[in-house]
Amino acid sequence: MRAAQAGDTDAYGQLLQELAPRLRRIVGLGRGFLAREDIEDLVQDVLLSVHAARATYDPARPFMPWVLAITRNRLADGARRYARGAAHEVAVEDLTVTFSQSQTNLNASSRDDDYGDPEGLHNAVQALPPGQRTAIELLKLRELSLKEAAAANGSSVGALKIATHRAMTALRKKLVKN
Amino acid sequence: MARDTNDLLRQLAADAAPVRRLPRPWVRTAAWLALALPYIALVVFLMSPRSDLAARMADPRFLIQELAALAVAIVAAAAAFGSVIPAYGRKWLVWLLVPFGFWLGSLGQGCLQEWIQFGSRSLSLGTDWSCFPGIVLAGAGPVITMAVMLRRGAPLTPMLTMALGGLAAGALGDFALRLVHHQDAGVMVLVSHVGAVVVLCGLAGGAGRSVLNWRSIAAGLHGAAL
Numbered sequence: 001m002r003a004a005q006a007g008d009t010d011a012y013g014q015l016l017q018e019l020a021p022r023l024r025r026i027v028g029l030g031r032g033f034l035a036r037e038d039i040e041d042l043v044q045d046v047l048l049s050v051h052a053a054r055a056t057y058d059p060a061r062p063f064m065p066w067v068l069a070i071t072r073n074r075l076a077d078g079a080r081r082y083a084r085g086a087a088h089e090v091a092v093e094d095l096t097v098t099f100s101q102s103q104t105n106l107n108a109s110s111r112d113d114d115y116g117d118p119e120g121l122h123n124a125v126q127a128l129p130p131g132q133r134t135a136i137e138l139l140k141l142r143e144l145s146l147k148e149a150a151a152a153n154g155s156s157v158g159a160l161k162i163a164t165h166r167a168m169t170a171l172r173k174k175l176v177k178n
Numbered sequence: 179m180a181r182d183t184n185d186l187l188r189q190l191a192a193d194a195a196p197v198r199r200l201p202r203p204w205v206r207t208a209a210w211l212a213l214a215l216p217y218i219a220l221v222v223f224l225m226s227p228r229s230d231l232a233a234r235m236a237d238p239r240f241l242i243q244e245l246a247a248l249a250v251a252i253v254a255a256a257a258a259f260g261s262v263i264p265a266y267g268r269k270w271l272v273w274l275l276v277p278f279g280f281w282l283g284s285l286g287q288g289c290l291q292e293w294i295q296f297g298s299r300s301l302s303l304g305t306d307w308s309c310f311p312g313i314v315l316a317g318a319g320p321v322i323t324m325a326v327m328l329r330r331g332a333p334l335t336p337m338l339t340m341a342l343g344g345l346a347a348g349a350l351g352d353f354a355l356r357l358v359h360h361q362d363a364g365v366m367v368l369v370s371h372v373g374a375v376v377v378l379c380g381l382a383g384g385a386g387r388s389v390l391n392w393r394s395i396a397a398g399l400h401g402a403a404l
Contacts, residue, residue: 004194005199012191013191040183047190048186049392058200058202065265
């Protein structure tokens with residue numbers, strides 16, 4: 001490192017070549033649960049930091065504690081980065097959304113399997129009391145907002161919410177029973 | 179993985195331009211003081227030194243408080259410079275407690291003496307908040323100089339490092355302001371002066387991650403692709 005500080009590129013190249021496998025081993029021991037690419041990313045992070053901080057090395061002091069202090073710091077930074085990323089990421093399944101996929105193209109035979117019994121649902125909605133039926137039609141079938149539905153029906157938002165809740169409970173009971 | 183590690187090693191080796199080795203923390207502290215003290219002297223000169231300065235210099239309590247503030251500035255600066263050297267050790271943090279405790283102790287003793295002398299009236303001596311911007315102004319130059327110097331080191335503990343830098347600059351600002359302001363009331367000095375130093379320390383610490391980070395050290399000093 002002393003030679004590297006003086007600008008000896010050959011000595012520095014040799015040092016880095018010897019350092020890289022040791023760092024890989026150290027990072028692997030500390031972060032064994034990571035994938036190989038992630039470990040390699042951390043090793044590269046440490047190497048870049050060693051390079052950036054090489055002016056801070058004092059040849060009168062041992063080299064490896066100096067490297068290990070940088071390694072520990074970069075590993076902690078990596079862990080913080082990982083934790084931040086994990087906190088803001090939501091794991092989702094790879095859902096089929098293209099129209100060419102069979103799951104998105106319903107046919108008569110699959111409809112019943114996927115959506116239960118549409119006719120039964122229709123009958124159950126028709127059997128609801130008028131207030132609840134209107135609430136379901138406006139909010140669930142015509143997909144109006146609560147405010148729009150309240151204006152169209154001439155009732156309050158609160159009354160619509162209650163009617164919808166009761167209607168959904170009644171429908172669930174009836175359909176499960178069927 | 180952005181690139182192959184062997185490619186990176188070749189690139190780093192090729193980029194190994196000679197670097198100026200970072201001097202020891204105490205040497206850097208001396209260099210910082212050499213830059214900060216003329217600034218402090220200029221601030222004291224522009225704000226006009228207090229008229230009773232000669233008399234105050236003969237007061238042991240005043241001298242102890244000034245020397246303790248100066249000692250806090252020096253040890254905190256050395257601690258800040260030490261914290262940017264990997265594996266330098268953390269013993270300097272214990273060292274810092276000695277002058278800091280001495281500084282607070284000497285100010286606390288002033289409060290106690292006033293309490294004995296004036297009773298509860300000593301509290302009504304109040305706090306002169308005009309000291310606050312004075313300390314921040316006096317500390318601004320040293321803290322900027324400190325930040326520039328710290329960016330040459332490794333940003334291992336950016337918030338702690340900058341907080342120590344802020345403490346050093348704030349203590350130096352307090353040292354300067356005592357040479358300007360006529361206020362010597364213990365409670366006032368304890369609240370507004372120490373408060374201003376703590377605020378400067380907190381602000382500097384809060385800016386730590388923005389001022390000191392691996393990206394800036396690499397881009398600013400060595401031109402590496404970090």
